[in-house]
Amino acid sequence: MASIDIKDASVSYFLRKRGGAVEKKLSRGAVGARIVVGERYLEINALRNISLSLKTGDRVGLIGINGSGKSTLLKLCSGALAVQSGSIDIDGRVSPQFALGSGIKPNLTGRRNAELKCLYMGTSQRSIQQSVEEVKELSDLGGYFELPVHTYSAGMKSRLVMSLMNLVHADILIMDEWINAADASVNKTVNELQARLIKSASILVLASHSQRVLRDWTDSLLWLDQGEVKAYGPFREVFREYKRWTEKGLDERPIPVRRAQPKSY
Numbered sequence: 605m606a607s608i609d610i611k612d613a614s615v616s617y618f619l620r621k622r623g624g625a626v627e628k629k630l631s632r633g634a635v636g637a638r639i640v641v642g643e644r645y646l647e648i649n650a651l652r653n654i655s656l657s658l659k660t661g662d663r664v665g666l667i668g669i670n671g672s673g674k675s676t677l678l679k680l681c682s683g684a685l686a687v688q689s690g691s692i693d694i695d696g697r698v699s700p701q702f703a704l705g706s707g708i709k710p711n712l713t714g715r716r717n718a719e720l721k722c723l724y725m726g727t728s729q730r731s732i733q734q735s736v737e738e739v740k741e742l743s744d745l746g747g748y749f750e751l752p753v754h755t756y757s758a759g760m761k762s763r764l765v766m767s768l769m770n771l772v773h774a775d776i777l778i779m780d781e782w783i784n785a786a787d788a789s790v791n792k793t794v795n796e797l798q799a800r801l802i803k804s805a806s807i808l809v810l811a812s813h814s815q816r817v818l819r820d821w822t823d824s825l826l827w828l829d830q831g832e833v834k835a836y837g838p839f840r841e842v843f844r845e846y847k848r849w850t851e852k853g854l855d856e857r858p859i860p861v862r863r864a865q866p867k868s869y
């Protein structure tokens with residue numbers, strides 16, 4: 605049984621102030637995070653008091669405007685980021701899609717990248733060749749599999765990344781939206797690979813701005829705003845509420861910048 609158990613977790617990023625009326629700049633437009641202005645530092649409260657319990661079978665979509673904390677929560681769920689307060693327990697093999705994409709070596713061929721991935725995962729020498737051929741077939745890259753990755757289009761790179769992810773056999777799949785950046789001509793292959801990945805995972809956490817992607821792959825939504833959970837529940841209900849909220853116009857939102865009580869960093 606795979607599980608993710610987050611209790612009362614908070615994460616902040618700290619930025620050194622560089623002078624100027626920073627509060628004014630930050631308060632213009634739609635800002636997703638709450639920002640605390642200290643004497644010398646800005647504290648960006650990316651996640652505040654998040655509690656979330658996921659188990660086998662859960663398919664959760666993360667929604668929220670830019671900067672509301674979705675990627676930060678994905679990083680928490682994948683174990684790539686530590687909480688500053690609260691706790692997180694992850695049980696199961698995690699495959700964070702964003703981390704895997706960043707592990708690709710552009711100067712090496714698709715084949716060599718697949719071999720390295722196998723070595724990294726501890727695949728036995730006996731099985732490496734078979735796994736690499738599996739990646740080649742899944743990715744449908746043909747001759748491009750033998751060329752350096754920097755010669756690939758965005759869609760080709762997506763196909764390679766997702767075919768490599770299929771090797772991991774993850775219990776917990778963590779996906780960020782860039783996976784849909786593939787160009788229209790390769791969407792079918794990319795979607796097939798994505799479907800295969802999602803079906804084989806026990807838990808899915810997927811952040812996206814696309815209603816279609818979320819509707820296709822998730823059954824519940826967690827809506828983040830200024831790092832807090834604004835709603836969590838069945839897809840249709842939460843999405844309806846979120847849509848109504850965004851249509852009201854974000855310009856009228858209260859400014860999320862506040863001054864810190866004097867304290868030393």
Ligand SMILES: Nc1ncnc2c1ncn2[C@@H]1O[C@H](COP(=O)(O)OP(=O)(O)OP(=O)(O)O)[C@@H](O)[C@H]1O
Nearest residue numbers: 617637648650668669670671672673674675676677
């Ligand atoms: N490394 C970092 N250093 C400083 N601030 C950061 C860092 N990463 C994220 N933030 C800030 O934390 C807040 C939450 O960011 P996060 O990337 O989690 O939002 P998001 O909901 O994924 O946004 P988007 O929809 O634009 O991808 C934002 O205000 C962002 O500017």
